[in-house]
Amino acid sequence: MKKLDERSEWEKEWESAFNGASLPPSENVWNGIDGALDRQEVRKYKKRALFYQWVAAASVLLVMGLGGWLMLGELVKQNQGQLATEEPFIPSVNDTGIIEGKEIPQQAPNEIAAAAGSGEEDTVLIPASEVAVAFEGGEISQKNVENSASAYADEESAVGADKSFSTTIPYLFNSSASLAEAIVNKALSTFRAPSDRESSLIALARGKDFIEEGLAGPLEVSVRKVWVASEMFREKEEDLSAPRYWLGASLASNLYQPNFENGEYTSFESLAVKEAEPTKGNQISTARVSEWKEDEEQQISINAGFQAAAWLSEKWVLQSGLQYGSYRSTATAGTFVDGSTGQAYPLHYANFSYDKLQKASVSSRLAAPVEAVNSFEFISVPLQIGYVVFDRQFGLLLSPGLSSEFFIRNQITDENDRLSTFTVNAGKDAPFNRVHFNAIMGAQLYYKLGENYMISLEPSFRQAISSFSKSDSYFNSRPSNIGVAAGFRYIIR
Amino acid sequence: MHTEEELVAGCRKGDRKMQHELYQRFADKMFVVCLRYVQGQLEAEDVLQEAFIKVFNKLEQYRAEASLSSWIKKIVVNTALNHQRGKLYMYPMVDVDNLHSMAGQELTLSAYQFQDLLRLIQELPSGCRVIFNLYAIEGYNHKEIAELLKISEGTSKSQFARARQLLQSRIEALEKNGYEKVR
Secondary structure (H helix, E strand, O other): OOOOOOOOHHHHHHHHHOOOOOOOOOHHHHHHHHHHHHHHHHHHHHHHHHHHHHHHHHHHHHHHHHHHHHHHHHHHHHHHHHHHHHHHHOOEEOOOOEEEOOOOOOOOOHHHHHHHOOOOOOOOOEEHHHHHHHOEOOEOOHHHHHHHHHHHHHOOOOOOOOOOHHHOOOOOOOOOOOHHHHHHHHHHHHHOOOHHHHHHHHHHHHHOOOOOOOOOHHHHHHHHHHHHHHHHHHHHHHHHHOOOEEEEEEEEEEEEEOOEEEOOOOOHHHHHHHHHOOOOOOEEEOOOHHHOOOOOEEOEEEEEEEEEEEEOOOOEEEEEEEEEEEEEEEEEEEEEEOOOOOOEEEEOHHHOOHHHOOEEEOOOHHHOOEEEEEEEEEEEEEEEEEEEEEEOOEEEEEEEEEEEEEEEEEEEEEOOOOOOOEEEEOOOOOOEOOEEEEEEEEEEEEEEEOOOEEEEEEEEEEEEOOOOEOOOOOEEEOOEEEEEEEEEEEEEO | OOOHHHHHHHHHOOOHHHHHHHHHHHHHHHHHHHHHHOOOHHHHHHHHHHHHHHHHHHHHHOOOOOOHHHHHHHHHHHHHHHHHOOOOOOOOOOOHHHHHHHHOOOOOOOOOOHHHHHHHHHOOOHHHHHHHHHHHHOOOOHHHHHHHHOOOHHHHHHHHHHHHHHHHHHHHHHHHOOOOOOO
16 A cells, blocks of 8 residues: 555646646735735834834923923022022121121122122121111112111211212122122113113102102112112013913824723623634634734824913913814724625624624635724814923923813724725714713923914823713723824914 | 846845835746635735735845745745635545555646646645645645644545545546546
C-alpha cells in the first residue's frame, strides 16, 4: 500500500499543472490596496499628530505649572522686596529724641536706589513728634503731608522758613531725590499719567481743597505727584474690577468614546454565546455580536465653535458658547441585509434589533466581520465658570462647567466601502436622546496680544452625566470626550 | 522595469509606484493561488487584496534568502487559510486502510488546462480543498499541515485521500462525457 506521505507522480502532475498559472484579477483589487495603504498613511499621520498634540498639551501644562510657580515666586519676592524697602522709612530716634534720617537701604529696587542717592548730606534733623504726625502708620497720606508742610511753613524751626521744604522732611522729600519721591515717580511712570491728565487731576484736587493754593516749590511738585499717583491707582483698581467681555472662536481636536454597554433588557454577551453555538450546515450569524467591542478605537474628531465670556470680577469669568462637534470611533461590527431593498448595512449597537439577526454561509461575504466607523454629530452649548489662577501677559484659567449636547445624527459606515451607510437621525425612532448633559473639566492657557486680543490653548475633558441612549434602547451609552482646542478671542472693555 | 531588489527597496520607502509595479508583477500568479483555496472570484480577490496589504506592511521582514515570489506566496497562502479559519468543512472521515482501492489508474493531467483543474478543485469541500492544495501543490507534508490547521495528522491524511478520490472520479466523469482535452 502506498504511503500517503510520499508524494506520487499524481501530486507532482497537479503541481506542475499550476506552475506559472496566472489569471488577472479585476482592477478593484489594486484600488482596494491603494485605498487601504492611503488610510494606513493617514492613520500613521493622525497617530503622529495625536502624539504631538499630547506632547504639546503636556508641554503647555508643564509650562503653565512652571510659569505659575515662577510667577508666584516672583510675586512673593516682590512683596518681600517692598517690605524690605519700606522698613527704612521708619527713622531711628537717638537719645535726645531727635529723629535722624536714614540712608537709602542697599536692598532697595534699582530704580529707587538710582533715583535716591545717598541722602546723607541732605539729612536734616526734625522733632520726632512732627514725624509721628506726618508719618501715619507708615503711609504717606497727602493730608498729613499737607499738614506737616503748612505747619513748617508757618513756624520758625531749626531749618527756617526760607529753606526749601524738600530739606525739612527728609524722609519724604530730598533735594537730590528722596526714596519716597522715587517711589511716587515710579508709581506715576507705572500708570503712565499723561500731562493733561495730571493737570486735570490736580485741578480736581484743588477743587476739593486737597491741595492748598499756597503750596509752592518742590513740596507742591511732590504733593501733586502723590495725589496723581493715588488717583491713577484708584482708577486702575476701578478699571480692573469692572466686568470685561470677550468673544472668541475655537477649533478642537478630540478623542471620543461612545462607551456602549448592554441595555437593561438586552444581554449582548448571551447573544454572543448563542452565536458561538454550532449551527446546522455551514451557516453562521452575520451579526458577529461577540466581536462588537473588539478593536474599539477612538478616532480623531473635530469640534468648532464660538464662545463668549463675561468677567464677573478680577478672578471669576462666566463663559458660554455654541459648538458643532463631529466625533468618530471605530469598531468591529456585523452585517444585515434589508429584506425590502436588498441593501447590506453594517450592524452595530445603534441600529441593532432582534429582527436583524441573520445567518449566512460561512464563505459568504456577509459572514465576514466589518470594520465600522461610527460618527456622531452634535450641537453643544457649554456653560462654564472660570477661575483666574493668574492673569499677566500669560494667563491661566480653570473652567469647570456643564454642557447641553443636542444630538443631530449618527452614521455607521463600512471602512472598506463594501456596505451601504446606515444613518440614525435624531427623533422618536432613534435610540438616542435628543439632549444629554456633560460635565466639563477644562483649563485655558491664554496669551494676550495687545490690549484687545488673546490666543488660547484649552485642554478639556467631558463626561456624560445623563444617558445619551434612551431608556428603552437595547444598549446604554454615556460618552466621554477628551481634547485640546486652540482659540482666538477679542476682548471688549 | 526594476529588479526585485529595487522594487523591495522602493516599496519599503512607501513609493506607491514601486508598490504598484510589484503588485503587477506577482498579482496574476497569486490570484490563481487564491482561487485554489477559496470559492468564488470575489472572495479570492478579497484574499488577494488583504494578502498584498500584508506584503507591503511586512516587507521590512523580507530577507533575500528566499525568493520574493515564494515569500509572497507564503503570505498569500496564510491569508487564505486565515480567511477560511473556522469555516473549514471536513468531509466525514474515510478509512485510510482502504486507500489502496482508491489508487486505481491515475489519469494524466497534462491534457487539461489549469482553469479546468481549478474548477475541479473549487468543487471540493473546503477542508479537502485546503489540505489538497497544501499537500499536492504547495508541498507540505501531513505533519506540517496538521500543525498549520490545528488538526490531527490522521485527519489531514484522510481529507487528502478523500480529495484525491473526488478529483479522480470527476476527471473520469469528464472524460466519459467526451470532455475535449485542449492542449
